[in-house]
Amino acid sequence: EVQLVQSGGTLVPPGGSLSVSCSGSGFTFSRTALHWVRQAPGKGLEYVSGSYTSGGSTFYADSVKGRFSISRDNSKNTVYLQMRSLRPEDTAVYYCVKDPFDTVTTYNWFDPWGQGTLVTVSS
Amino acid sequence: QSFLTQPPSVSGAPGQRVTISCTGNSSNIGAGYAVHWYQQPPGTAPKLLIYSNINRPSGVPDRFSGSRSGTSASLAISGLQAEDEADYYCQSYDSSLSALYVFGSGTKVTVL
Numbered sequence: 295e296v297q298l299v300q301s302g303g304t305l306v307p308p309g310g311s312l313s314v315s316c317s318g319s320g321f322t323f324s325r326t327a328l329h330w331v332r333q334a335p336g337k338g339l340e341y342v343s344g345s346y347t348s349g350g351s352t353f354y355a356d357s358v359k360g361r362f363s364i365s366r367d368n369s370k371n372t373v374y375l376q377m378r379s380l381r382p383e384d385t386a387v388y389y390c391v392k393d394p395f396d397t398v399t400t401y402n403w404f405d406p407w408g409q410g411t412l413v414t415v416s417s
Numbered sequence: 418q419s420f421l422t423q424p425p426s427v428s429g430a431p432g433q434r435v436t437i438s439c440t441g442n443s444s445n446i447g448a449g450y451a452v453h454w455y456q457q458p459p460g461t462a463p464k465l466l467i468y469s470n471i472n473r474p475s476g477v478p479d480r481f482s483g484s485r486s487g488t489s490a491s492l493a494i495s496g497l498q499a500e501d502e503a504d505y506y507c508q509s510y511d512s513s514l515s516a517l518y519v520f521g522s523g524t525k526v527t528v529l
Contacts, residue, residue, distance in 0.1 A: 313480055320438075329518075331520075337518040338420075338506065338521070338522050338523040339455075339463065339506050339508075339523070340519060340520065341516050341517070341518045341519065342516075343516075343519065344517070344518075353515065353516050353517050354515065354516060355514075355515075355516040356514075356515060356516070358494075359515070389462060389463070400448075400449075400450040400451060400510040400516075400519060401450065401451035401469050401510065402510065402518070403451075403453040403465060403468045403469070403508065404453075404465065404508070405464075405465035405468070405474065406453075406464075406465070407462040407463050407464065408462065410462050
């Protein structure tokens with residue numbers, strides 16, 4: 295069974311930094327693209343970042359570019375989202391999601407989703 | 418932030434058929450890119466419901482169906498059941514975004 299298990303939630307002050315992790319099992323992690331999608335309280339889904347092993351490409355939403363960084367440790371089957379210069383508007387549940395392809399196409403979808411990690415940015 | 422536009426809410430009685438629209442533009446759905454749908458019951462993570470416009474993953478009832486035409490896509494739920502009450506989101510590729518992927522604004526389905 296394909297599973298994505300994420301680290302626990304936390305409270306961070308504005309301007310602070312945080313890394314959230316996602317461990318995968320049931321699939322060949324080193325040849326799988328993984329992404330982060332977030333959902334602010336009571337709001338919709340927003341694509342945040344993605345990592346493709348084919349070519350080592352990474353992608354970021356404009357709202358997090360320059361502040362967030364996606365990385366992966368294939369030896370630990372884990373992908374990370376390093377967040378810095380956090381703002382109150384970054385408060386959200388962050389979901390780790392798996393891509394069925396390891397290359398960018400015009401038909402990539404996300405399945406399955408991790409359980410989510412609540413990140414609260416507040417003083 | 419770029420969105421695909423969905424109606425905020427739709428409702429129906431048990432057994433009825435409801436449809437949810439997802440409207441984009443020439444840089445996403447209108448360019449012929451595939452549309453995918455996700456279901457998010459209250460307090461849970463989203464789940465893939467329809468992929469590549471019309472395909473259902475294993476385990477998804479055939480009461481759910483998808484279609485795409487022009488700059489829009491639709492999700493239909495026939496024989497509405499209480500367990501279908503959830504938020505629904507469409508998603509597509511967008512050639513104008515550095516992040517590549519865009520979600521719809523979300524639709525709350527209420528079973529009366």
